[in-house]
Amino acid sequence: MRMTPWLAAGPMLALAACGEQVYDPRGVDHGETLLSVSAVGEADTRPDEARFQAGIQNWAATAKAASAATKENIDEIVAALRALGVEDKDIQTRTVSVQRLDYGDRKGQFQASNTVTVVVRDISKAGEAVTAVTEVGANIVSGPDLRLSDPEGATNTAYGNAYKAARARAQSYADAAGMEIGRVLAIRDAGGSQGDRYIPGAPPPPVTPPPPIYRASPVSLESAAEESATIMPGQTTSAVAVQVDFTLVPK
Numbered sequence: 001m002r003m004t005p006w007l008a009a010g011p012m013l014a015l016a017a018c019g020e021q022v023y024d025p026r027g028v029d030h031g032e033t034l035l036s037v038s039a040v041g042e043a044d045t046r047p048d049e050a051r052f053q054a055g056i057q058n059w060a061a062t063a064k065a066a067s068a069a070t071k072e073n074i075d076e077i078v079a080a081l082r083a084l085g086v087e088d089k090d091i092q093t094r095t096v097s098v099q100r101l102d103y104g105d106r107k108g109q110f111q112a113s114n115t116v117t118v119v120v121r122d123i124s125k126a127g128e129a130v131t132a133v134t135e136v137g138a139n140i141v142s143g144p145d146l147r148l149s150d151p152e153g154a155t156n157t158a159y160g161n162a163y164k165a166a167r168a169r170a171q172s173y174a175d176a177a178g179m180e181i182g183r184v185l186a187i188r189d190a191g192g193s194q195g196d197r198y199i200p201g202a203p204p205p206p207v208t209p210p211p212p213i214y215r216a217s218p219v220s221l222e223s224a225a226e227e228s229a230t231i232m233p234g235q236t237t238s239a240v241a242v243q244v245d246f247t248l249v250p251k
Contacts, residue, residue, distance in 0.1 A: 028247060029247070031249060031250070034185070038190075039242060043158040046236075049119060052120075054118055054130075054133040063110040081133065086119075090120070091117075092116060098111070127230050146236065157238070186244070
């Protein structure tokens with residue numbers, strides 16, 4: 001008879017012991033306070049590459065004649081780029097088209113066009129490259145698109161700055177609360193942007209129309225190129241966001 005209370009008390013004590021360890025899916029232990037901080041980091045980097053499109057557009061009485069003239073012109077454009085040291089791997093065909101015109105002053109003629117995308121890996125030669133293609137007759141030019149040869153390096157610098165900002169903010173909270181930072185529980189990548197490019201993790205980029213293609217006669221475009229051949233690299237900003245979960249503990 002005296003054993004019954006003891007047997008009943010056993011399970012109650014076990015439950016009480018289990019109750020001292022409260023399970024927290026966030027990883028916070030007893031005596032710790034969870035602090036979730038969001039922060040942004042930036043890194044400014046000078047672009048060192050330039051991309052632009054160059055091409056030719058011709059009209060003739062037959063599709064064959066228009067295509068032949070366009071091929072001859074595009075060969076001259078490619079040769080001019082090679083003379084500047086642009087390698088074949090950095091010259092890529094973008095569009096080739098032949099169509100009959102059924103409207104306008106050239107109705108009944110055929111229009112042929114060919115456009116290439118050019119990568120200039122020495123940005124100081126980008127303006128010279130634009131001038132060179134227009135001098136040999138390019139009448140389709142768009143760009144430049146200034147880029148970084150090492151975009152990941154710039155992005156990583158921005159992430160490092162973002163984490164430092166989050167840590168500094170967490171320290172401010174800890175100081176104000178009379179506590180200190182304990183552990184890092186989680187770091188979440190919220191993505192960001194690099195110039196006009198989105199870094200994975202950010203919200204989907206808005207749909208924007210492509211840049212307009214400037215078309216003109218070879219003579220007027222050549223003059224325009226001579227006036228605007230100076231390309232200013234400026235700086236490209238990489239901006240990213242992170243969310244960091246810290247624990248605060250008593251001092």
